[in-house]
Amino acid sequence: MYKPEVAFYLGEQKQQGFSGIVQKDNLFFILEVGTGMSEDQGHKTLDFVKEKIKKINNFDDFIASIITENNLPSDFSIASGFIKDNILYLKTVGTGKVFIRRKNKLGLLIEGNTTASGPVENNDFFIFTTDNFFEIVGGRQGLENTFDHRSPTEIIDEITPSLKAKNDQGAVALFVNLHQIVEDDQVSFRPSPDEIGMTKGRIKSIWFSMKSSKKTLTFITVFILFLVFLWSVILGVQRRTSKSANEKIKLAKELVSQKLSTAEEVAFLNMDRALILIRESKEEVEKLKKDVPLRSSSFEGQLEKLTIMITQVENKILKKEQKKYSEFFDLTVDDKDAKGDKMYLDGENSFILDKKRGIIYRLSLEKKSLTKNQFSEIKSGSLVAGYGDEGFFYAKGSGVFRINSEGKLGKIVDNSNSWGEIIDIATYNGNVYLLDRGTDEVWKYLSGEEKYGSASSYFASGQAIDFSQVNSLAIDGSLYLAGDSIIVKYTSGLRDGFRVDLPDDQPNFNKVFTSRDLEKIYLWDKIKGTVYVLGKTGEYIEQINSDILSKGTDVVVYKEGIYVLVGSKIYEIN
Structure with missing residues (x-):
């Protein structure tokens, strides 16, 4: 039995091509595609190779199935090997090459469209590569110079600086040193x-x-x-x-x-x-x-x-950061039974809904000053918003209410038969926006003195999407919708060319937050206890992790702080 010691070199990916390696279960495989393959397609091909390893019967057929089932473009090269019963089976395609160094002598085993096999010996050293790497490393003499009793890792460390200084696009090589394991070295306590x-x-x-x-x-x-x-x-x-x-x-x-x-x-x-x-x-x-x-x-x-x-x-x-948090404010300074259900931020004012007690608090994040308005109608409320000194709330079956700066309550939008399931509310320039999952709509209501105007769809014709996964909206001039693992952006009712590339495969967004005062977009994933931070054009910036983010019922961002509502308390993550 032989234990492979492995290291690899992988240059920058070509713009229209792909290079990659697989080393798993005694399989050594490198792929280089000059043109006609995206990175996503390339990684899918490598995943296919990893899955197929379990079913290798004939090595030549194995490589052929990789080529045909993945429909590889014409400009590709493969160098591969597979060890079974101390026999190494080799296959190269295109400009693929396999070198061997045995007893301090380097030789080319196979290249081009060739198949070979033979027994391996202790300390055999193989190089799986293509013409591309062979040329930039300096040909046969360049390979000879890399050895001198070095391990694969030491060789890679030695050649990387000089190769990175060259045009190494698409270059790929896999260095494999085989070490025989005697029976006594097998790990067992028996x-x-x-x-x-x-x-x-x-x-x-x-x-x-x-x-x-x-x-x-x-x-x-x-x-x-x-x-x-x-x-x-x-x-x-x-x-x-x-x-x-x-x-x-x-x-x-x-x-x-x-x-x-x-x-x-x-x-x-x-x-x-x-x-x-x-x-x-x-x-x-x-x-x-x-x-x-x-x-x-x-x-x-x-x-x-x-x-x-x-x-x-x-x-x-x-750019993951594990952040500490501290208590910022406790609503029980007003009443020992106070509890926040939802939170909304406009400017420095945070509006907090206490549904059970029928209260909307207005908390200044700058001054830490607290005011409250209490009405029986608020007990039916499920969503809260604010604009300036005015508070808003949505009550299912009733409509949208406003509490003006003088503390007077009035209904500004009547309940509508056109509504489906209203799941979020936002304000912008005094106008009210309702996110309706039931009808895949965002309803816009223009501000007025006593009553707001009639409903209009925010979207231009044909621009709406399926809202089944959407649960949150935010507005900074443009409108953002988020939920589960999606986020989309609209400007003036038209879908923006907004693309987000997050490092996590399956985020689950509970809320999107931004404002005209912020330069970033914040996506809260409660399950992971994470806030993802993006630029306004969708570029990934960082992610912030904190234990308190998994416990909150709502989150807002003001200046450089993230504020988390947990029961009666608001916590701050700096």
Whole structure:
């Protein structure tokens, strides 16, 4: 059996092409596509390869199925190998090349559209690559110069600075050094059959000694000898186990370190690739846990260090920040039974709905001053908003009410048969906007003295979308809709060319928040306890994590602070 020590070089992705590698379950595979493949298509192809590994019967057919089932464009190259029963099966396509270094001699095994196979030996060193990498590394002489008893990781560390200074677009190479694992190095706490047999023999010997001897001293002596023998067997197995485990974690650490280093290098220009490398690093740690089922405290400590290292790089790349929070205000200063259900921010004023007690509080985030208005109609309210000093609330079956700056209550929008399910409310320039999931509409009502104008659709003709996943809106001049894993932007009723590329695969947005005073958009995911921060054109900036974000019932952002409503208290994340 052979243990591969692996490292790879991956240059910048070509604009219309893709390069990538797969190293899994004794498969070594590199793909380079010059034109005609997007990054998404490329990663799907690599995922396909990983799934197909389990079904390899004929290696040539395996590669052929990758080409045909993924409809690879004409401008592609493959270099691949697969070890089974100590035989290495090789296949190259296009400009693919496989080199071997054996006993300090470098040679080209195959290239072009070729198949080969042969037995491997201990310390064989293989390079899977294409003409592209071969040329920028300096050809055969360049490859020769990279060796000098270096490991794959050391080689990559050596060549990366010089290759990065060149045009390395599309360049890809996989370096594989095979190390033979003798049977004694296999990780197991079970003694060998011979040791088991010897142990059984000693047990029988003790048993017969007990039966035939009446001397207690003799029995004690034999029993002590047996314990010493048994202990020596256990110690021997543990020493071999420890040695093998240390070798495994050393190899894993080198591979993870290289993946994380590459992830940091490519993150700015290729976030998707960086995240894939981080995911693969996590998979290496999980694989290590499975390979070594019984572990010492020292080994567990090294595993923990690997996990921490991955987390630190991931947080750095994703700009994840774990933030502390502090109590900003407690509504019980007004009444010990106070409790906030919903919160809305306009300017510095936060409007907080206490449905049970029929109160809307207005809290100045600048002055920490609190005023309140209490009406029985508010007990039917489910949504709250504000504009200036005026508070608004929506009551199902009744309509929209306004509390003016003098504290007087009036209904400004009557309940409408045209409404479906009203799930959010917002104001802008004094106008009221209702998010209606039941009719896939945003209803706009122009401000008036006593009553607001009749309803009009915010959307231009044909611009509305399915609202089944939408649960929140925000307005800063443009209008944003968000919910589950979607966010869309409209300007003047027309859908904007707004594209968001978040690092997480399945966010679940509970609320979108922005305003004309803010330069950023904030997306709250309560389940993850995260607020994603975007630029106004959709670019990802950072994510903020805090325990309090998983407990809140509502969130707003004012200046540089995130304010979280939890029961009677408002907490601030700076």
